[in-house]
Amino acid sequence: MSELKRICIVGAGAIGGWMGALIGHRLGAEVRLSVLARGHTLEAVRSHGLRMDIGGERLVVPAHASSDPGDLGPQDLVVLSVKAPALATVAPIVHRLLGPQTKVLVAMNGVPWWFFDGLDGEARGLRLESVDPGGAIAELIPAERVIGCVVHASCTTPEPGLVRHVMGNGLILGAPAGGQPDWLAPWVDLLGRAGFAASASARIQRDVWYKLWGNMTTNPMSALTGATTDRLLEDELLVRFATTIMEEAAAIGERIGCAVGQTPQDRHAITRKLGSFKTSMLQDAEAGRPLELDALLGAVREIGQHLAMPTPYTDALLGLARVYARQRGLLSGSTA
Numbered sequence: 001m002s003e004l005k006r007i008c009i010v011g012a013g014a015i016g017g018w019m020g021a022l023i024g025h026r027l028g029a030e031v032r033l034s035v036l037a038r039g040h041t042l043e044a045v046r047s048h049g050l051r052m053d054i055g056g057e058r059l060v061v062p063a064h065a066s067s068d069p070g071d072l073g074p075q076d077l078v079v080l081s082v083k084a085p086a087l088a089t090v091a092p093i094v095h096r097l098l099g100p101q102t103k104v105l106v107a108m109n110g111v112p113w114w115f116f117d118g119l120d121g122e123a124r125g126l127r128l129e130s131v132d133p134g135g136a137i138a139e140l141i142p143a144e145r146v147i148g149c150v151v152h153a154s155c156t157t158p159e160p161g162l163v164r165h166v167m168g169n170g171l172i173l174g175a176p177a178g179g180q181p182d183w184l185a186p187w188v189d190l191l192g193r194a195g196f197a198a199s200a201s202a203r204i205q206r207d208v209w210y211k212l213w214g215n216m217t218t219n220p221m222s223a224l225t226g227a228t229t230d231r232l233l234e235d236e237l238l239v240r241f242a243t244t245i246m247e248e249a250a251a252i253g254e255r256i257g258c259a260v261g262q263t264p265q266d267r268h269a270i271t272r273k274l275g276s277f278k279t280s281m282l283q284d285a286e287a288g289r290p291l292e293l294d295a296l297l298g299a300v301r302e303i304g305q306h307l308a309m310p311t312p313y314t315d316a317l318l319g320l321a322r323v324y325a326r327q328r329g330l331l332s333g334s335t336a
Contacts, residue, residue, distance in 0.1 A: 010090060018155045
């Protein structure tokens, strides 16, 4: 894989910064690491490099940082880790980083724009207006460029350019079209050598849906209440509400070929074992950033409508969360 060395992080926040720092730290001799950023994050990376606190150690990784993709040139891999509300703005920038063979590793929450590309069933090819209005993102970053990625890790950003790793290091990678294409294994190997628990999935949409199924309730509930996940799961009424929403999403998953294979109670038990932590949406709410409601809830509602499957409890949580976000200026996208 000697020719695949130009890697650019787009979205050097908690997850993107974590990925960039590990890649640069472990593979600095064979990877030319770049960061596309702006504002305070750009200033911090230019001044100090990518910084990460992990396992009691602070890593400082040099990276070429710019706000202009023209300064960085075509890449071999673009790690796209922005919040979903920013994607429409960022997609044209990512497009400018694409060379003939560039892959875009999409490390984002929720249902992505490429989700139904290559997914067989009655929703095959469905374009979600809640996620990609008018199909503009798919035009700029087509599915054949994408490496789907499900992240099982928790990180925070105490200040721009600095990431604090909390727990986990799992990355599941897969092609939207499914299977195990020849080009996928070298990227799984590279990320494994960088220190991630990287694995390949023959049907990445199932992994995306499973993660969505677990966080589509706790994320918005934590933003609404300001509570950590352990506090949410201590309240029997909220557990019952979350369970019913998860049952709606599980039924949709069955219809689209993404069965979750667990009960909501099984997943609650897993979340309880993680202890007290702030979800990414609670961190966004506290920082005054737009909330990812379309990708986590709006998309599920839209898929349900396409399949004529009512989602009243999902709708209720979406309604509560979007009014909360609108009142605080944290709403963007189709829910705005």
